[in-house]
Amino acid sequence: MNFQLQTTWKHIRRSPYQALSAVMIMTLTFFAGLAFAYLSLGADKMLTYLEKKPQIILFFNDSVTSPDQVGDLKTKLENTGKASKIKFVSKDDALKIYQERNKSDPLLLELVTAKTLPASLEIGATKAVDLPVLYDIVKDVPNVEDISYQKDIIGGLIGVVERVRKIGAGLFVFLAVTSVFIILTVVGMKISMHKEEIDVQRLVGASKWYIRWPFIFEGIFYGMGSALVAWMLEIVTIILLNPYIRSYTADLQLSPIIFGVSDFSNLAVIAPFQLTMLGIALLAGMFVGAWGSSLAVWRYLKD
Amino acid sequence: MIKFSDVTKKFSDNTIAINGVSFSIDDNEFAFLVGPSGAGKTTLLRLLIRDYLPTNGSITIDEHDLVKISGNKVIELRRKIGVVFQDLKLIQERNVFENVALSLEVLGKNKQEIAKEVEEKLKLVGLWEHRLFFPVQLSGGEAQRVAIARAIAGSPKYLLADEPTGNVDEANAWSIMKILDTINKSGTTIIMATHNSDLVNSVQRRVIRIEEGHLVSDRKGKYR
Numbered sequence: 001m002n003f004q005l006q007t008t009w010k011h012i013r014r015s016p017y018q019a020l021s022a023v024m025i026m027t028l029t030f031f032a033g034l035a036f037a038y039l040s041l042g043a044d045k046m047l048t049y050l051e052k053k054p055q056i057i058l059f060f061n062d063s064v065t066s067p068d069q070v071g072d073l074k075t076k077l078e079n080t081g082k083a084s085k086i087k088f089v090s091k092d093d094a095l096k097i098y099q100e101r102n103k104s105d106p107l108l109l110e111l112v113t114a115k116t117l118p119a120s121l122e123i124g125a126t127k128a129v130d131l132p133v134l135y136d137i138v139k140d141v142p143n144v145e146d147i148s149y150q151k152d153i154i155g156g157l158i159g160v161v162e163r164v165r166k167i168g169a170g171l172f173v174f175l176a177v178t179s180v181f182i183i184l185t186v187v188g189m190k191i192s193m194h195k196e197e198i199d200v201q202r203l204v205g206a207s208k209w210y211i212r213w214p215f216i217f218e219g220i221f222y223g224m225g226s227a228l229v230a231w232m233l234e235i236v237t238i239i240l241l242n243p244y245i246r247s248y249t250a251d252l253q254l255s256p257i258i259f260g261v262s263d264f265s266n267l268a269v270i271a272p273f274q275l276t277m278l279g280i281a282l283l284a285g286m287f288v289g290a291w292g293s294s295l296a297v298w299r300y301l302k303d
Numbered sequence: 304m305i306k307f308s309d310v311t312k313k314f315s316d317n318t319i320a321i322n323g324v325s326f327s328i329d330d331n332e333f334a335f336l337v338g339p340s341g342a343g344k345t346t347l348l349r350l351l352i353r354d355y356l357p358t359n360g361s362i363t364i365d366e367h368d369l370v371k372i373s374g375n376k377v378i379e380l381r382r383k384i385g386v387v388f389q390d391l392k393l394i395q396e397r398n399v400f401e402n403v404a405l406s407l408e409v410l411g412k413n414k415q416e417i418a419k420e421v422e423e424k425l426k427l428v429g430l431w432e433h434r435l436f437f438p439v440q441l442s443g444g445e446a447q448r449v450a451i452a453r454a455i456a457g458s459p460k461y462l463l464a465d466e467p468t469g470n471v472d473e474a475n476a477w478s479i480m481k482i483l484d485t486i487n488k489s490g491t492t493i494i495m496a497t498h499n500s501d502l503v504n505s506v507q508r509r510v511i512r513i514e515e516g517h518l519v520s521d522r523k524g525k526y527r
Binding site: 003010014196197199200201202203204205206207208210 | 352354374375378379380381382385386388392394396397405406408409410453
């Protein structure tokens with residue numbers, strides 16, 4: 001195997017511009033693939049965050065003052081298995097929350113008492129897609145003055161995440177297939193360039209795989225090399241974009257996406273996530289490279 | 304032992320290159336294959352390394368029946384046979400050392416074994432000092448000797464040489480002949496295709512004569 005690897009390296013060294021063009025074009029594929037992976041992960045994280053927040057809030061009229069009055073409703077919601085959180089907030093609790101939020105504004109604190117605030121029931125869904133099921137249960141409950149329902153926000157976000165995933169996957173598949181054809185062409189050219197050497201190898205008793213491996217390794221090298229370059233470019237890009245991302249996602253805990261990339265003082269946070277991304281990119285590179293070069297070997301080295 | 308039995312090779316354009324040829328060559332023998340250009344000498348040698356398959360007849364080399372032999376056995380067979388090609392087939396991108404090492408790399412030998420054997424073969428053909436030269440830097444005779452060194456690297460049992468003295472001057476031809484004689488004396492069976500009648504007449508070895516694909520004579524001694 002050592003000879004085959006040395007031969008691969010010789011092939012690359014002797015036509016560096018072909019190798020460079022293959023790596024550069026494939027870098028584009030993996031850069032786009034990684035960009036969509038990060039976007040998709042970020043959107044997922046945002047969705048998870050929003051799912052944890054109460055997505056339906058029932059505001060009761062003054063007749064509802066204790067949690068016992070909504071006990072049946074609570075049980076009914078729990079029995080669906082789709083609610084992650086059901087919390088009754090009494091008038092007094094509401095006042096405490098109000099006071100905490102407005103502690104810097106004494107005028108606002110003076111104006112509001114527990115009597116003026118409604119008791120409420122905060123409901124969170126395990127999955128955002130289950131939200132309509134829970135809403136159907138609570139929409140006709142008596143003694144409810146108002147319902148805050150985040151269906152549109154969550155639904156919209158689910159739609160965005162799905163679109164990002166589909167466009168990303170489609171683009172990646174398109175670019176990956178393009179990369180396979182580029183590797184097929186480059187490795188095919190290399191096979192033609194080494195036709196005489198291959199003939200001699202055959203006639204002196206080289207096995208099929210002795211001849212094939214250097215070309216397959218070459219494809220794998222292009223794939224993995226470009227995946228590595230794309231990953232490094234992606235890190236640089238995210239670091240540069242980090243201030244803008246932070247300003248848009250102020251209190252969202254996108255730790256692996258934001259802090260995992262930018263906070264290099266905390267390697268324990270960065271390393272596992274980023275190394276996983278690198279590992280996935282390298283595996284994809286190896287697969288695309290091996291696929292392209294195997295096709296070239298199958299096409300041009302049949303005997 | 305090599306055995307040709309009623310071998311015919313017909314190409315797709317209906318050219319008959321070899322027509323009903325039968326002969327056998329014993330181990331350690333040195334045989335010349337002579338005849339005019341286009342007689343079928345190169346085709347016969349290519350049949351021996353199973354680069355071509357015969358249209359009719361059978362060819363056996365030791366235990367291998369070349370018509371029935373499987374892919375893996377072809378590899379095994381080719382490792383037993385060294386070939387000096389008419390066009391030499393030296394790889395221009397490899398230096399002399401690397402060209403000779405090719406046969407040994409294919410055999411899976413390690414670096415030390417390769418270095419030792421390449422040195423031995425290049426010293427035998429008198430080109431050790433030229434080991435870092437590229438084929439383009441060699442004279443015709445030197446290139447022929449590199450091709451011989453590559454063919455005998457790995458100590459094959461058989462050596463097929465297709466016009467190894469073609470395109471070289473008389474002194475170089477004799478030098479090559481001496482190298483082949485030494486190789487034969489070390490136990491390698493040699494079949495040498497040649498046009499060089501002076502050489503054939505001088506060394507008094509077995510001469511197989513082919514004309515228009517037919518075997519016309521098989522005797523010890525003279526070119527004609």
